Amino acid sequence: MTRYAGNAEALRALVREQEVHRDVYVSEEVFQLEMEHMFPNSWVYVGHDSQVPNPGDYFGTTIGTQPVLLVRHTDGKVHVLHNRCPHKGTRITSETCGNTGKFFRCPYHAWSFKTDGSLLAIPLKKGYENTGFEQSHAAPGMAPVRHVRNYRGFVFAKINDGGLDFEEFFGESLSSFDNMVDRSPAGQLKVAGGVLRYMHNCNWKMLVENQTDTCHPMVAHESSAGTVVEVWKKAPPGTRKPMAVEIIAPFMSPYEFFENMGIRIWDNGHGHTGVHHSIHSDYSAVPGYFEKMKAAYGEERAKAILDENRHNTVYFPNIMIKGPIQLLRHFKPIAANKTLVESWTFQLVDAPDMLLERTLMYNRLINAPTSIVGHDDLEMYERAQEGLHSNGNEWVNLQRLYSPDEAEQTNVAVNGTSEWPMRHQFRAWSKFMTVGM
Amino acid sequence: MSMLAEAPLKNAVPTDQELIDFVVREARLIDQQRFDEWLDMYADDAFYWMPLEWNQTDPRLTCSLMYEDKLLLSIRVERLKGARTFSQKPKSRCHHVLQTPQVDSRDTAANSYVTWTAMHYVETRLEEQTLYAAWATHHLSVENGRLKIKLKRVDLINCDAAFGNIQLFM
Ligand code: FES
Ligand SMILES: [Fe+2]
Numbered sequence: 001m002t003r004y005a006g007n008a009e010a011l012r013a014l015v016r017e018q019e020v021h022r023d024v025y026v027s028e029e030v031f032q033l034e035m036e037h038m039f040p041n042s043w044v045y046v047g048h049d050s051q052v053p054n055p056g057d058y059f060g061t062t063i064g065t066q067p068v069l070l071v072r073h074t075d076g077k078v079h080v081l082h083n084r085c086p087h088k089g090t091r092i093t094s095e096t097c098g099n100t101g102k103f104f105r106c107p108y109h110a111w112s113f114k115t116d117g118s119l120l121a122i123p124l125k126k127g128y129e130n131t132g133f134e135q136s137h138a139a140p141g142m143a144p145v146r147h148v149r150n151y152r153g154f155v156f157a158k159i160n161d162g163g164l165d166f167e168e169f170f171g172e173s174l175s176s177f178d179n180m181v182d183r184s185p186a187g188q189l190k191v192a193g194g195v196l197r198y199m200h201n202c203n204w205k206m207l208v209e210n211q212t213d214t215c216h217p218m219v220a221h222e223s224s225a226g227t228v229v230e231v232w233k234k235a236p237p238g239t240r241k242p243m244a245v246e247i248i249a250p251f252m253s254p255y256e257f258f259e260n261m262g263i264r265i266w267d268n269g270h271g272h273t274g275v276h277h278s279i280h281s282d283y284s285a286v287p288g289y290f291e292k293m294k295a296a297y298g299e300e301r302a303k304a305i306l307d308e309n310r311h312n313t314v315y316f317p318n319i320m321i322k323g324p325i326q327l328l329r330h331f332k333p334i335a336a337n338k339t340l341v342e343s344w345t346f347q348l349v350d351a352p353d354m355l356l357e358r359t360l361m362y363n364r365l366i367n368a369p370t371s372i373v374g375h376d377d378l379e380m381y382e383r384a385q386e387g388l389h390s391n392g393n394e395w396v397n398l399q400r401l402y403s404p405d406e407a408e409q410t411n412v413a414v415n416g417t418s419e420w421p422m423r424h425q426f427r428a429w430s431k432f433m434t435v436g437m
Numbered sequence: 438m439s440m441l442a443e444a445p446l447k448n449a450v451p452t453d454q455e456l457i458d459f460v461v462r463e464a465r466l467i468d469q470q471r472f473d474e475w476l477d478m479y480a481d482d483a484f485y486w487m488p489l490e491w492n493q494t495d496p497r498l499t500c501s502l503m504y505e506d507k508l509l510l511s512i513r514v515e516r517l518k519g520a521r522t523f524s525q526k527p528k529s530r531c532h533h534v535l536q537t538p539q540v541d542s543r544d545t546a547a548n549s550y551v552t553w554t555a556m557h558y559v560e561t562r563l564e565e566q567t568l569y570a571a572w573a574t575h576h577l578s579v580e581n582g583r584l585k586i587k588l589k590r591v592d593l594i595n596c597d598a599a600f601g602n603i604q605l606f607m
Pocket of ligand 1: 087107
């Protein structure tokens with residue numbers, strides 16, 4: 001039964017001012033519509049250009065559930081192509097990433113394509129003479145994603161022509177990318193350390209919402225962070241605080257800490273926690289790092305860059321970055337109740353290795369399938385995914401610190417425990433879901 | 438020999454059989470959820486390492502699934518006992534099937550012994566039962582007449598796959 005396809009009214013009715021209908025999480029039909037409309041209408045993160053440094057380098061990923069390829073063309077430009085042979089649909093690349101040389105060659109019938117996707121050659125070309133091949137869907141080659149933008153190394157693509165242009169879509173939110181990149185004395189990031197992959201039996205939006213949910217850490221993470229604090233209390237006085245304790249213990253900060261740290265709200269569902277301080281604020285200094293930053297930017301600017309302590313910046317629809325530790329999480333939708341979480345880490349070019357070491361430690365302590373902190377969160381998502389099937393109440397409450405005039409406001413900093421960012425994410429969801437309907 | 442208590446080494450230098458018994462006992466303590474005794478098999482400066490990458494050599498600048506010192510391991514053990522450890526309500530259970538451990542190297546002068554053990558590990562919770570295949574490498578040494586783990590490295594055959602929660606120890 002279809003209830004929502006082609007029915008903008010019904011889709012909009014799923015999102016109210018202070019609550020959302022459970023179908024946004026559990027309905028397979030709504031999920032399919034997200035893949036058809038919401039993701040293609042949005043600028044979606046594809047990858048970092050350091051993953052494809054040389055001509056012919058490629059990296060395979062997804063926009064929603066559609067397979068695409070990030071590839072460096074011979075002219076040095078990065079392209080995003082639909083990862084599908086125009087002949088019979090075969091996925092072109094066999095590995096997630098690699099170098100294809102000067103052209104892609106389909107493994108099925110050996111049609112070949114330049115690294116910008118255009119058709120290079122077909123074996124037995126004669127067979128297509130006088131068949132009107134030039135007018136076919138196959139003739140142009142691998143279809144490119146037409147709207148691609150590389151912002152300081154981060155590549156985004158938009159499949160549909162509708163929706164907003166890049167600047168309009170992101171606006172001021174790009175400042176979080178700026179700060180993350182500026183933390184490198186060379187002004188450059190490199191993907192490093194490997195990617196952690198974690199399968200979640202829940203809807204992808206639960207993860208996105210959780211990035212600005214500051215009322216859960218001291219509750220859900222009592223098991224992990226709370227235990228760290230307790231065990232650490234028993235250490236003999238004067239013991240040097242290990243990096244791991246520095247990383248995990250702040251999850252147990254009290255409500256006031258999170259209230260005071262603030263949340264910033266931008267247009268189109270973007271926003272960040274940690275306006276004033278964050279759980280990353282009190283890490284020990286890394287020897288030699290500030291000197292390098294000072295040499296590169298001058299003391300005042302270097303200080304300003306490092307004083308920024310944004311905690312989680314959410315880029316609608318499905319990534320989050322942590323500027324202070326150069327980490328990006330990609331919430332990849334697979335089904336209404338299934339999400340692949342990829343956690344990527346970056347090296348600050350020309351900065352001490354210890355920064356990457358800390359980033360990797362954070363990643364495996366918090367985001368790994370073997371991480372105790374990650375277990376706390378996933379348990380809650382999966383319980384929610386099940387609980388939402390109860391007919392006792394069809395609505396999810398997002399009312400905390402609601403104010404009736406908030407929808408018109410943008411670029412404001414509010415109480416750090418507000419659910420405004422989540423309400424804003426759903427306003428954006430509703431908008432990009434129904435563009436052109 | 439009963440597996441319930443740790444058998445003291447007969448001589449200053451462990452025999453191959455003593456190394457093998459030690460590795461087998463470690464798996465059994467995990468299966469029986471005797472985590473405090475299990476932790477006691479680790480030296481104070483021990484590490485437990487699960488690489489994320491096939492043939493990974495660097496635990497510092499390449500991410501791992503786990504690279505934990507004894508403090509972090511003891512935090513895990515404490516957490517498993519916690520009243521508000523919701524991901525362990527109900528608790529996970531696990532089961533090891535080991536091939537006979539092979540003694541790869543014995544260096545008595547350096548007090549270093551390395552064993553290699555192929556294994557299947559099953560973890561269950563609620564309706565879910567998940568099978569993992571792995572190789573465990575134990576770096577052991579003798580401290581005060583007892584064998585201790587200096588490093589346990591667990592290489593999953595599909596180390597780079599996307600897993601759900603892995604909650605206990607392999
Ligand atoms: S399917 Fe690709 S060449 Fe035939
Ligand atoms: Fe959390």
